[in-house]
Amino acid sequence: MSVLEKGADTTAGWFDDRLGGAGYIRKSLNKVFPDHWSFMLGEIALYSFIILLLTGTYLSFFYTPSLTEVVYDGSYIPLKGVTMSQAYESTLNISFDVRGGLIMRQIHHWAALLFMAAIVVHLARVFFTGAFRKPRELNWVIGTLLLVMGIVEGFAGYSLPDDLLSGTGARIANGIALSIPVIGSWAAFLVFGGEYPGTAILDRLYALHIFVVPLLILGLITFHMLMVWYQKHTQFAGPGRTEHNVVGSRLFPGYAAKAGGFFFLVFAVLAALGGLAQINPVWLYGPYNPSQVSAGSQPDWYVGFLDGSTRLMPPWEISGFGYTVPLSVLIPTVVLPGVLFTLLGLYPWIEARISKDKGYHNLLDRPRDKPVRTAIGAMTITFYVVLMIAGGNDVIASVFHLSINTMTWVLRIGLFVLPPVVYFLTKRACLSLQRSDQELIHHGIETGTIRRLPNGEFVEETVPLPEVYQVGMTGVEAEPLDAGPETPAPVGPGYEQPQLAQAPDRDGFFSSRRKREKVPVESDAPALEQTGSRKV
Amino acid sequence: MNGQVVNKVSTRGRSRRRSRLSGIAVIMLALVAVGSLYTAVAAPSSAQESEPANQSMKVQEGRDLFLSGCSTCHGLNLAGGAGGPSLIGVGASSVIFQVESGRMPLAAGVQQAPRKDVRYTTEQIDALAAYIDSNGGGPSLPSGSLTDGDLQLGGALFRTNCASCHNFAGSGGALTYGKYAPELEQASARVIYTAMQSGPESMPRYGDNQLTVEEKKAITRYVRYITEAEDVGGAGLGRYGPLTEGLVAWVVGVVALVALTLWIGARA
Numbered sequence: 001m002s003v004l005e006k007g008a009d010t011t012a013g014w015f016d017d018r019l020g021g022a023g024y025i026r027k028s029l030n031k032v033f034p035d036h037w038s039f040m041l042g043e044i045a046l047y048s049f050i051i052l053l054l055t056g057t058y059l060s061f062f063y064t065p066s067l068t069e070v071v072y073d074g075s076y077i078p079l080k081g082v083t084m085s086q087a088y089e090s091t092l093n094i095s096f097d098v099r100g101g102l103i104m105r106q107i108h109h110w111a112a113l114l115f116m117a118a119i120v121v122h123l124a125r126v127f128f129t130g131a132f133r134k135p136r137e138l139n140w141v142i143g144t145l146l147l148v149m150g151i152v153e154g155f156a157g158y159s160l161p162d163d164l165l166s167g168t169g170a171r172i173a174n175g176i177a178l179s180i181p182v183i184g185s186w187a188a189f190l191v192f193g194g195e196y197p198g199t200a201i202l203d204r205l206y207a208l209h210i211f212v213v214p215l216l217i218l219g220l221i222t223f224h225m226l227m228v229w230y231q232k233h234t235q236f237a238g239p240g241r242t243e244h245n246v247v248g249s250r251l252f253p254g255y256a257a258k259a260g261g262f263f264f265l266v267f268a269v270l271a272a273l274g275g276l277a278q279i280n281p282v283w284l285y286g287p288y289n290p291s292q293v294s295a296g297s298q299p300d301w302y303v304g305f306l307d308g309s310t311r312l313m314p315p316w317e318i319s320g321f322g323y324t325v326p327l328s329v330l331i332p333t334v335v336l337p338g339v340l341f342t343l344l345g346l347y348p349w350i351e352a353r354i355s356k357d358k359g360y361h362n363l364l365d366r367p368r369d370k371p372v373r374t375a376i377g378a379m380t381i382t383f384y385v386v387l388m389i390a391g392g393n394d395v396i397a398s399v400f401h402l403s404i405n406t407m408t409w410v411l412r413i414g415l416f417v418l419p420p421v422v423y424f425l426t427k428r429a430c431l432s433l434q435r436s437d438q439e440l441i442h443h444g445i446e447t448g449t450i451r452r453l454p455n456g457e458f459v460e461e462t463v464p465l466p467e468v469y470q471v472g473m474t475g476v477e478a479e480p481l482d483a484g485p486e487t488p489a490p491v492g493p494g495y496e497q498p499q500l501a502q503a504p505d506r507d508g509f510f511s512s513r514r515k516r517e518k519v520p521v522e523s524d525a526p527a528l529e530q531t532g533s534r535k536v
Numbered sequence: 537m538n539g540q541v542v543n544k545v546s547t548r549g550r551s552r553r554r555s556r557l558s559g560i561a562v563i564m565l566a567l568v569a570v571g572s573l574y575t576a577v578a579a580p581s582s583a584q585e586s587e588p589a590n591q592s593m594k595v596q597e598g599r600d601l602f603l604s605g606c607s608t609c610h611g612l613n614l615a616g617g618a619g620g621p622s623l624i625g626v627g628a629s630s631v632i633f634q635v636e637s638g639r640m641p642l643a644a645g646v647q648q649a650p651r652k653d654v655r656y657t658t659e660q661i662d663a664l665a666a667y668i669d670s671n672g673g674g675p676s677l678p679s680g681s682l683t684d685g686d687l688q689l690g691g692a693l694f695r696t697n698c699a700s701c702h703n704f705a706g707s708g709g710a711l712t713y714g715k716y717a718p719e720l721e722q723a724s725a726r727v728i729y730t731a732m733q734s735g736p737e738s739m740p741r742y743g744d745n746q747l748t749v750e751e752k753k754a755i756t757r758y759v760r761y762i763t764e765a766e767d768v769g770g771a772g773l774g775r776y777g778p779l780t781e782g783l784v785a786w787v788v789g790v791v792a793l794v795a796l797t798l799w800i801g802a803r804a
Binding site for chain 2: 035036037038039040041044077078079080081082095096102106109110113114117118121164165258261262265266269270273275276277278279280281284285286289291292293294295296297298299300301304391392393394395396397398399401402403404405406
């Protein structure tokens with residue numbers, strides 16, 4: 001034992017004598033996480049959040065959340081002598097006069113964009129693999145809340161510089177609040193402390209941005225991860241993996257080294273973006289002035305779908321009894337996100353209700369094995385992407401010399417036509433992939449060797465698919481391929497469905513998996529026999 | 537009148553005719569003498585006096601250029617015609633904006649005249665401008681530098697009057713039905729100034745009562761300044777705002793991070 005090890009041993013012993021916990025730590029360090037690259041996507045969001053906290057703390061040293069008017073006297077010449085808010089002045093100072101301020105601001109902003117993007121990618125992974133199913137519905141809800149909190153946090157941060165862009169965003173938020181029937185005016189006055197823009201909004205957003213919402217996000221992340229810890233991570237099917245175990249690497253040292261290294265990789269990508277790509281050049285936007293607006297004023301990407309829905313919405317409104325309900329604002333910015341996020345949060349229950357699947361699931365689905373779920377996901381992504389494109393229709397029209405009016409109509413129609421088309425195509429693609437899997441399993445891997453039989457017939461030789469892939473594809477382990485004819489199912493009450501060891505694998509709405517048990521290889525399926533040794 | 541005089545002379549005989557001829561010769565000689573004397577004596581002022589002559593030569597040159605390059609659409613007498621508006625009274629500014637930005641001569645009837653390669657030299661453009669200006673006048677460029685205005689004032693005026701179409705950084709923006717406010721990086725100071733003066737196509741016209749000469753010069757300077765200024769934060773991403781930033785976040789950021797996830801996920 002080296003001196004270092006002895007020292008560590010003594011120190012650890014000292015703490016253990018007073019606090020205990022050696023047993024717990026030993027157990028924790030031995031905790032097993034399943035190995036799959038897609039399980040690390042959520043970590044990108046986590047590490048982006050840590051970087052947001054670090055860079056945000058630095059920025060808060062130099063930022064002043066005040067709308068008090070001052071005359072700028074900093075380094076950026078085109079604004080020298082211009083009257084502006086202290087908030088904007090301090091943002092300019094961070095960009096031009098604080099050492100390292102600009103790169104911190106840029107890393108902070110890029111980290112925000114990637115935090116949200118990583119959440120969405122992670123959400124897609126969880127969705128398409130069915131990781132949200134019982135017992136993990138609550139963690140899905142927490143994830144949905146994190147997504148919404150991220151949007152709120154991002155919007156608050158977007159508004160802080162008090163440049164022309166952020167002011168325009170706050171103006172729109174005010175309009176959205178005003179569009180709510182009955183309570184709209186009160187809500188807008190409550191949030192903004194009076195008529196827009198007022199002087200209170202920036203202090204409020206600052207408090208939300210640096211304290212309330214980050215704390216909520218931190219709390220939700222803690223719950224999110226504690227639940228992963230407690231419920232254990234899901235895993236894909238494979239040899240030795242069941243619904244009741246976890247196969248992977250131990251937390252220490254394997255997983256800890258990976259995760260620690262991954263943090264620095266995420267930091268590297270964000271630092272590279274922050275150093276090489278300019279983001280939100282506030283000095284070009286100029287100070288906020290309610291009478292000004294720039295062409296191409298867009299929200300950051302994660303709010304873009306709401307901008308798009310507003311742009312696609314026809315100018316409808318209802319008037320009566322001296323009041324007007326502006327449907328053109330209310331529906332795309334209040335009703336639509338409300339419905340979307342509610343459906344998202346409730347999805348585990350919706351699917352369980354429709355598929356009548358109330359079982360525990362620790363093994364993940366491959367997306368192709370749940371064609372309907374995968375198609376719903378692809379359809380939703382299509383809907384979302386159409387809205388996002390619509391949110392940038394002016395810049396796209398300007399850059400590619402398109403007619404913005406034509407584009408709006410194409411996207412309006414696309415919003416309702418494309419998702420069903422994508423749904424259909426995705427479902428068919430999933431079923432085709434299932435078939436190709438079945439063929440691989442039953443037909444085997446082509447060797448490229450052609451054998452000529454004595455009767456002159458040519459046949460192609462194949463080798464069976466290695467078991468590790470078979471198990472991964474089917475979730476069924478150690479079942480010999482040539483199981484022979486199925487034993488007749490017992491008849492009587494309770495025996496309608498063949499009871500499998502795995503999750504219910506019936507032909508429901510969500511799972512159209514072709515049961516390989518029902519497709520015996522050689523006995524009574526001439527079509528498959530043909531593929532077993534395919535004629536050339 | 538002259539015919540009657542000649543008739544009278546012819547009736548009065550040869551001697552009178554001779555004396556009349558000699559009289560013309562004397563007058564001619566006197567004129568030549570006076571003319572030579574004038575040229576000799578008044579030499580210092582000749583430069584000033586030649587300006588109208590130069591101007592008329594410029595107008596003449598402009599007219600020639602107009603007849604060969606523009607009259608098919610704008611008509612032989614500037615009154616407009618097949619596809620082209622009348623140019624009487626549009627002023628020199630319109631000519632400078634349209635020709636110096638390459639929009640004129642127009643290649644085809646399109647929604648909005650696009651920028652093209654410039655077909656004329658600056659001298660030729662000035663000649664064309666002089667010719668158009670000589671027919672009905674109109675706004676023309678002020679004297680002095682166009683880019684010595686107040687930079688900060690220019691910024692404020694730009695954000696109020698220009699950014700709503702041309703975007704905060706002059707990167708351009710979309711208008712209705714395929715029309716657009718062009719990006720301003722390619723626009724020279726003369727083009728920027730004359731655009732404000734002449735209000736081409738969808739753009740409003742800013743006469744000297746809306747924006748004074750000094751204010752227009754300030755805007756011109758600001759536009760040149762920001763379009764020439766380098767992006768201090770790294771790659772400018774076209775200065776289109778959050779749209780390209782979001783695109784980079786996904787196409788560069790997410791792709792890089794997912795690739796790294798695959799890489800680190802593959803190390804067991």
